[in-house]
Amino acid sequence: MAKPNPRKKPACSHGLLLLSATLFVLLLIWTLSSNRFHLARFLHSYLTDPIDKTISNGVPDSPDKTFYDDPELSYSIEKPLKNWDEKRRKWLQLHPSLAAGAQDRILLVTGSQPSPCKNRIGDHLLLRAFKNKVDYCRIHGHVILYNNLYLHPKMDSYWAKIPIIRASMLAHPEVEWIWWVDADAIFTDMEFKLPIEKYRNHNMVVHGWPKMVYGDKHNKSWTGLNAGLLLLRNCQWSMDLMKEWAKMGPISAHYEKWGKILKSAFKDKPFPLPDDQSSLIYLLFTERERWEEKTYLEWEYDLEAYWVGVVEGYEEVGEEYKEMEEEEKGLRRRHSEKESAWYGRQREDYMKRKGVKKRRAFMTHFTGCQPCSGDHNPSYDGEKCWKEMERALNFGDNQVIRNYGYIHNDLHTSSVSLVPYDYPWFDLY
Known part of the structure; x- marks a missing residue:
């Protein structure tokens, strides 16, 4: 009697593999589709997110002559x-x-x-x-x-x-x-x-x-x-x-x-x-x-943005952004820092969809304050310059340390508070 060939798989194995793969894909789609926001996130990140473009230190130099x-x-x-x-x-x-x-x-x-x-x-x-x-x-x-x-x-x-x-x-x-x-x-x-x-x-x-x-x-x-x-x-x-x-x-x-x-x-x-x-x-x-x-x-x-016209509106614009997150649960979901840029794109889409025009200044420029020399523009109050710089730094810092579980509840101080789950739906501790 001929010995069975251990390398030869039963004819039905390919059909079983195809069926298993199909069921897995259907299950995955069903699971993700239960939440529209997360399905969009999964597909977008898988298909379009660029590979990390940071460069390692071990790139070899070419033996060919260069400039x-x-x-x-x-x-x-x-x-x-x-x-x-x-x-x-x-x-x-x-x-x-x-x-x-x-x-x-x-x-x-x-x-x-x-x-x-x-x-x-x-x-x-x-x-x-x-x-x-x-x-x-x-x-x-x-x-x-x-x-x-x-x-x-x-x-x-x-x-x-x-x-x-x-x-x-x-x-x-x-x-x-x-x-x-x-x-x-x-x-x-x-x-x-x-x-x-x-x-x-x-x-x-x-x-x-x-x-x-x-x-x-x-x-x-x-x-x-x-x-x-x-x-x-x-x-x-x-x-x-x-x-x-x-x-x-x-x-x-x-x-x-x-x-x-x-x-x-x-x-x-x-x-x-x-x-x-x-x-x-x-x-x-x-x-x-x-x-x-x-x-x-x-x-x-x-x-x-010229600081004089921006700094006094930090709290107001901060409340506007909190209202966005109260309305759109996906925006306030906790996430890793590496995903921040993706959430930023979702916020942009939300703001366009809702016609939100009031937004954070990309950068606040303290022109004339001269924080190092202290020789500020004489039309400014020096102490006001330094205090407003601290508030701007805390305002930007809030968007960073939130991913680490904390936030400056008051922009005038460096003290921080723990961020509760589902913030800002729930108040700070």
């Missing part, structure tokens, strides 16, 4: 860089693991002065403001760089951003965007995600108003845009812009002359020496044909 091997390469803002697009493209080709997803990758760059703050609470405020940025970057998968050095001895204060942005482009060819954020700008909507796709045809994004930047040149304002927050694409266009921009700064032999030109162009400019902001506006409107097409002046949402 880094060029002895003439300079990181200095004073030496022009040519053919950067081609250099970067070739580098990415040699590093395919880093090239994947590069078109959406963002490096947030921020920083402060090299020396300790003169203001008694300045270092504390800067530390908390840095934590605020780290929290946002962790939630949204961005890399962050904090710089506290003047990479050029003359390029200090607000001019210090240009050398570090340029050096960051060279140090991070795997990054598409460099996002400069001033130290005194605080994220106050941790869920909001930059609409990068909106800027696909542009190389610079800055909060500003086209009429104020490109309008009547005889009646211009130096506040037509705010250069404290800007996105620059990692490309030759940006390199060229920074080269021209820096020529109006302290490294220029005509620095004082530029100050007189800018003071004449902007009647409301309060000081005679050139600053980065009025210099950028001047560059944009005097060479409009060169820079305008690739510059996006964002005014449709608060890329950064």
Whole structure:
């Protein structure tokens, strides 16, 4: 009698496997469909959520020569860089693991002065403001760089951003965007995600108003845009812009002359020496044909909001968001921090569906407060500046520590309370 072949399965086994798989899928769909919100979440995350784009430290370098091997390469803002697009493209080709997803990758760059703050609470405020940025970057998968050095001895204060942005482009060819954020700008909507796709045809994004930047040149304002927050694409266009921009700064032999030109162009400019902001506006409107097409002046949402008009409304807008969650149970469900961005998208959908217009400012910018030096705008009360910065930090922090089970019940204090299950349906302990 022939021995049975142990490798040969019964003919019906394939049918049983197919039946079992079908039953499993039907059971899964039935289970998920019992809750519309969670079914949508499952399908959306499975089909569309991108793979984590954070980069490991163990990426090997290519043995082929790259722009880094060029002895003439300079990181200095004073030496022009040519053919950067081609250099970067070739580098990415040699590093395919880093090239994947590069078109959406963002490096947030921020920083402060090299020396300790003169203001008694300045270092504390800067530390908390840095934590605020780290929290946002962790939630949204961005890399962050904090710089506290003047990479050029003359390029200090607000001019210090240009050398570090340029050096960051060279140090991070795997990054598409460099996002400069001033130290005194605080994220106050941790869920909001930059609409990068909106800027696909542009190389610079800055909060500003086209009429104020490109309008009547005889009646211009130096506040037509705010250069404290800007996105620059990692490309030759940006390199060229920074080269021209820096020529109006302290490294220029005509620095004082530029100050007189800018003071004449902007009647409301309060000081005679050139600053980065009025210099950028001047560059944009005097060479409009060169820079305008690739510059996006964002005014449709608060890329950064002037603090004076925002801080007093934190409690009111906070109540608006609590009301959303009281109505939509799915929005208030406890979740991991990694899922925060997904819940942010659901909130956006809810707000559009319900026509909600009052929303948290994406970022609150404490322009003129000078938390480190303490040399605030004389029209402000210094103590009010510091207290409102603390409230803004606590407002943003609430959106982070809630995922850890706590919340600041009072924005005036760093004390926290436990968050009960199904909050805000139930009151805080």
